[in-house]
Amino acid sequence: MKIATLPEVTSAQGTVLYLDGISVSFDGFKALNNLSLTIDAGELRCVIGPNGAGKTTMMDVITGKTRPDAGRAVFGEAADLTRLSEAQIAHAGIGRKFQKPTIFEQLTVFENLELAMKADKRVRATLIAKLNAADKEKIAATLTLIGLQEAADRIAGLLSHGQKQWLEIGMLLMQEPKLLLLDEPVAGMSDQETERTAELFLSLAGTHSLVVVEHDMAFIESIARKVTVLHEGSVIAEGPMEDVKNDARVIEVYLGR
Amino acid sequence: MNAGLALSSPLRLAIGGFAIVAFMLFPILNLMLPAGHPLHLSAFWVTLFGKIMCYAIVALALDLVWGYAGILSLGHGLFFALGGYGMGMYLMRQIGRDGQYQADLPDFMVFLDWKALPWQWWGSEHFLWALLLVVLIPGILAFVFGYFAFRSRVKGVYFSIITQALTFAAMLLFFRNATGFGGNNGFTDFKRILGYSITAPETRMALFAITAFVLLSTFLLSRWLVSSKFGRVLAAIRDAEPRAMFCGYNTVHYKVAIFTLSAVLCGIAGALYVPQVGIINPSEMSPANSIEIAIWVAVGGRGTLLGAILGAGLVNGAKSFFTVAFPEYWLFALGAIFIAVTLFLPRGVLGLVQRR
Numbered sequence: 001m002k003i004a005t006l007p008e009v010t011s012a013q014g015t016v017l018y019l020d021g022i023s024v025s026f027d028g029f030k031a032l033n034n035l036s037l038t039i040d041a042g043e044l045r046c047v048i049g050p051n052g053a054g055k056t057t058m059m060d061v062i063t064g065k066t067r068p069d070a071g072r073a074v075f076g077e078a079a080d081l082t083r084l085s086e087a088q089i090a091h092a093g094i095g096r097k098f099q100k101p102t103i104f105e106q107l108t109v110f111e112n113l114e115l116a117m118k119a120d121k122r123v124r125a126t127l128i129a130k131l132n133a134a135d136k137e138k139i140a141a142t143l144t145l146i147g148l149q150e151a152a153d154r155i156a157g158l159l160s161h162g163q164k165q166w167l168e169i170g171m172l173l174m175q176e177p178k179l180l181l182l183d184e185p186v187a188g189m190s191d192q193e194t195e196r197t198a199e200l201f202l203s204l205a206g207t208h209s210l211v212v213v214e215h216d217m218a219f220i221e222s223i224a225r226k227v228t229v230l231h232e233g234s235v236i237a238e239g240p241m242e243d244v245k246n247d248a249r250v251i252e253v254y255l256g257r
Numbered sequence: 258m259n260a261g262l263a264l265s266s267p268l269r270l271a272i273g274g275f276a277i278v279a280f281m282l283f284p285i286l287n288l289m290l291p292a293g294h295p296l297h298l299s300a301f302w303v304t305l306f307g308k309i310m311c312y313a314i315v316a317l318a319l320d321l322v323w324g325y326a327g328i329l330s331l332g333h334g335l336f337f338a339l340g341g342y343g344m345g346m347y348l349m350r351q352i353g354r355d356g357q358y359q360a361d362l363p364d365f366m367v368f369l370d371w372k373a374l375p376w377q378w379w380g381s382e383h384f385l386w387a388l389l390l391v392v393l394i395p396g397i398l399a400f401v402f403g404y405f406a407f408r409s410r411v412k413g414v415y416f417s418i419i420t421q422a423l424t425f426a427a428m429l430l431f432f433r434n435a436t437g438f439g440g441n442n443g444f445t446d447f448k449r450i451l452g453y454s455i456t457a458p459e460t461r462m463a464l465f466a467i468t469a470f471v472l473l474s475t476f477l478l479s480r481w482l483v484s485s486k487f488g489r490v491l492a493a494i495r496d497a498e499p500r501a502m503f504c505g506y507n508t509v510h511y512k513v514a515i516f517t518l519s520a521v522l523c524g525i526a527g528a529l530y531v532p533q534v535g536i537i538n539p540s541e542m543s544p545a546n547s548i549e550i551a552i553w554v555a556v557g558g559r560g561t562l563l564g565a566i567l568g569a570g571l572v573n574g575a576k577s578f579f580t581v582a583f584p585e586y587w588l589f590a591l592g593a594i595f596i597a598v599t600l601f602l603p604r605g606v607l608g609l610v611q612r613r
Contacts, residue, residue: 063503090505104496107489114486115493121505123514129486168500175504 016041016179016209017062022071023233024057031057032068033233039179044205046220046241047213049230050254055213056099058230059181063096064089076178087121095172096181101164105157109148109167112156113139116171138174145200146170162193169200179209186219198222217255229254271563272473279469284462300461307465307533309573310472314526316553316569317475317562318519323551324559325483326515327495328412332420333523334547335427336395340524341537342431343394345444346378347387348455348532352448364446365439375437384451391528392521399520400513407512412498421544428542443538450532461533468529472566475522479562491515552591556598558605567606 017039024032032054039045047055060066062073064086073081079092104112117135119125131139143149146166151159156167165185172180182201186194194216201210201223214220220227220241227244229237231254237247244250264272283306286298315337322328349363358367362374380386402423406416434440453460482488493501494508501508531537540546549572557568572594579587602608 065499085507086499086502087505087507090503096503098499102497102500104493104500106496107492111489115489115501115506116504118505121507123487123510126486126490127482171500171504 014041015039016043016076017211018072018074019058019062020072020074022058022061022068022073024054024061024066024068030233032061035071035230035234037228037235039209039211041178041209042206044201044210044212044223044225046224046227047211047230048215048217048220048227048254052232053230054233055230056183057233059096059183059211059213062089062181063094090175090177091121093176093178094181095175095177095179097165097168097172097183097185099183099187101161101168103156103164103167103171105155107156108153109143109156109159110139110152112167112171113142113174116174118174118176142170142173145173147196161188162190165189165193165197169197173204177208179211180204182210182212184214185212186214186216194219195222272476275469275473280466283465287462288458300458303461303465304533305577307461307468308530309570310465310468311526311530311533312550312553312573313566313569314468314472314475314529315523315550316557316565317472317479318522318526319550320554320559320562320565321479321482321491321522322515322519323554324561324565325488325495326491326512328512328516329414329417329551330420330516330519331417331544331547331551332424333519333550334544335420335424335542336399336520336523337527337530337550338427338431338537338539338541339395339398340391340527341531341541342438342444342527343390343524344387344528344531345447345537346381346390346438347384348447348450349444350378350382351450351452352446355448356446363439363444365434365442369434377437388528391524395520395524395527396517400517403513403516404509407509407516421547424542424547425544428539428544431539431542439538441539443536444531445536445538447532447535455532455535464529464533468533471525471529476562476566483562487511549591552595554605556594556605558602558607561605561607564605564607571606 015038017037019035019037022032022035023030035054035058037058047058049055057066061068062075062081064081064084068082071082075081075089075092075094081089081092081094084092104115107115114131114135117138119129140149143152146169148159148163148167148170151163156164159167165188169182169185185201186197189197198219201212204210212220212223224241226239227237227241228235229244229247229250231249236253237244237250245255283298283303286296287300287303290297292299315333319330319333322330352363354361356364356367358364360367362371366374374381406419411419430436431438431443432441438444447455449455450460450464483491490501490506490511493504493506494511498508527537527541553568553572554565555568556572557566558564572591575590575594576587579590598605
């Protein structure tokens with residue numbers, strides 16, 4: 001996979017996502033408990049924590065799949081995500097990669113990217129939509145970025161697991177999102193594939209904000225700048241990887257075991 | 258990719274062949290040759306093929322929602338029947354005073370001792386109003402039902418079950434005399450359509466030709482839809498609806514749109530069916546009828562338009578044969594066909610010859 005060289009953005013450009021006191025409970029079980037979190041523009045944030053800590057539920061709340069019982073989720077210029085539908089949130093500029101690669105298995109790789117591309121996505125528009133040269137170029141660029149240029153006309157269901165993961169990431173990029181949520185992006189990838197994914201994420205940070213949830217600590221360490229540790233639905237530690245690794249509480253609930 | 262409207266040459270050939278048979282060969286063999294001629298095509302065959310073409314339209318309609326969008330509706334028989342009833346009301350009014358009771362009201366109303374037409378029959382003497390009902394009643398019902406079902410995220414087998422319940426409930430409603438549509442006898446004994454005798458060979462042939470034209474148009478419309486980006490979004494919803502939503506598609510709108518269009522096509526098919534077979538009654542709404550439609554599509558090959566048409570033809574051809582030769586075994590045969598297709602031909606008969 002070729003990595004586009006993107007300018008490193010060092011200066012903070014403000015907050016892109018702000019979770020404020022989010023609580024979600026399922027049948028009395030508190031999946032998220034007064035969770036607050038801030039993601040800066042251009043930041044690459046890793047979120048770790050034991051199973052059931054609420055990582056996936058947090059993503060569900062941000063993308064509108066789950067409605068919180070309390071709290072606010074503010075994205076960009078004061079859009080309250082807790083009031084928008086999944087599709088509206090996608091249009092607002094949030095892309096999400098699922099834990100299990102979720103692509104359109106019976107369409108080709110090219111068609112997968114075509115459907116994900118930022119465009120008018122209402123019924124009437126898709127009836128008459130045609131790809132212009134600029135669209136095709138955009139798709140070709142993404143195919144190159146995710147290393148699937150040879151597989152453009154392959155049925156997506158026939159790709160390897162790692163390729164599916166990349167295709168899904170490519171689909172997110174086609175949406176031109178401001179914020180990418182990546183749930184276990186390197187699960188099932190070979191070491192080499194994982195390494196290339198790390199490079200890709202590092203190159204995206206700066207122009208995009210990324211939130212990565214992972215269990216693979218080696219991967220986290222290779223990309224982490226700032227890490228948030230969740231436990232029982234709340235943040236128990238946040239900071240540079242080195243500090244978090246030496247935090248007594250974190251060792252007790254997660255790393256130590 | 259992006260084949261758009263370009264038709265492959267075998268397909269062009271098939272469409273041309275179909276047009277020649279339907280619009281030239283059938284009329285010549287049926288109307289021009291005298292009844293005694295060995296090549297004469299009797300009214301029986303014209304009606305049978307006309308009927309099967311109506312079923313093929315329904316199969317195409319179901320394939321759009323099931324094969325392409327992944328929504329298995331087991332209530333499409335209802336939309337077909339509603340279209341049939343819409344046309345049937347007009348045909349009942351065309352009987353005029355030529356019924357058993359020689360009254361202004363349709364026979365069943367005289368029999369029930371009704372003095373005036375109930376409100377549902379307003380406008381039913383106008384052909385254009387009937388056409389409007391044929392399209393609007395199934396369309397509006399599907400739109401409202403689909404909107405609430407899809408918005409509430411009813412999917413998969415749950416959706417199939419509630420569509421079965423819907424058609425069953427409608428059947429019970431239409432069984433009642435008080436509903437105003439002839440109760441369990443429905444409508445029959447039609448005499449005329451647009452003033453022409455409904456049993457005249459020319460009228461039958463005209464209905465046949467219109468049906469063939471509508472089938473062809475439905476096929477081309479469906480082909481255009483499934484090869485557009487809209488069609489690919491439907492496939493995307495079928496393969497991974499959450500991903501489609503997170504790509505920014507409001508999947509409820511897409512599902513409602515295709516479900517409504519599908520219901521309208523079924524209504525039109527029903528309206529063509531009733532004047533040709535001469536009867537419509539609530540048994541058309543029985544849950545089993547709707548399941549049979551799904552079997553046609555599965556047998557032919559769901560997710561392929563030709564497969565849907567082929568399936569409707571094969572299963573109904575077999576049905577016509579069995580119900581004459583071994584009437585008591587038809588349901589066993591149907592069950593066996595369905596099991597065989599599920600086990601050995603998951604992509605239907607067309608899957609045998611098609612690769613993708």
